[in-house]
Amino acid sequence: MSYRIGFGIDFHQLVEGRDLWIGGIKIPHTKGALGHSDADVLLHAICDAMLGALSLGDIGIHFPNTDEKYKNIDSKILLQETFKLISDKGYEIVNIDSSLCLEAPKIKKYSGEMRETIARILNLSIDDVSIKATTTETxxxxxxxxxxxxxANVLLKKKN
Incomplete structure (x- = not known):
């Protein structure tokens, strides 16, 4: 059986006047992430990990921020499209391990819903999706x- 590991990372500025989307859910906060899409850093990191595992480039190659059709797009759609690319190559996801780094808001109370959302999109069990969080101590x-x-780290395996 063929296994592939991918690693993804994403950064976004926090600004006033934007919604904060993390892990496919809207989180109440005074600031939101700035980006061409909804700027969901977690879903973007997972997409990059999936793409990287199969040497398919990165999220910017497949969903460029210069393309107006991706302006303010829901990153759950990007995750679905990335999953389709992986599936079309004959791979499935074994598990995802991810970490968020932010001072506020605290995301512990939202992580279950994030895990459920990601698991649903990627046809996984919630137990196959890990989301951790930390701060940088200011x-x-x-x-x-x-x-x-x-x-995000993603483990893929070749489908039988």
Whole structure:
């Protein structure tokens, strides 16, 4: 059986006047992530991990921020499209391990819904989706609440 591992990372600025989308859900906060799409850092990192595992480039190649059809797009659609690319190559996801780095808001109470959303889109069990969170102890751009970061590892296996 053939296995492939992918790693993804994404950063976005936090600004007033935008909604904050993380893991496919809208989280109440005074700031939101700035980006061409809905700027969901977690879903973007997962997409990059999936693409990287199969040497398919990155999210910017498949969904460029210069293309107006992706302007303000729901990143759940990008995740679905990325999953289709992986499936078309004959692979399925074994599991996802991810980490969010942000000072606020605290996402623990939202992580279950995020896991459910991601699992549903990717035809996984919720137990196959891990979401952890940390802060930078007020250091750097994350600590100053100027931005947030997501990291994701994905294990793929060749379908039987």
């Amino acid at each position: 250091m750097g751009f994350v600590g100053r609440e100027e931005g947030l970061v997501a990291y």
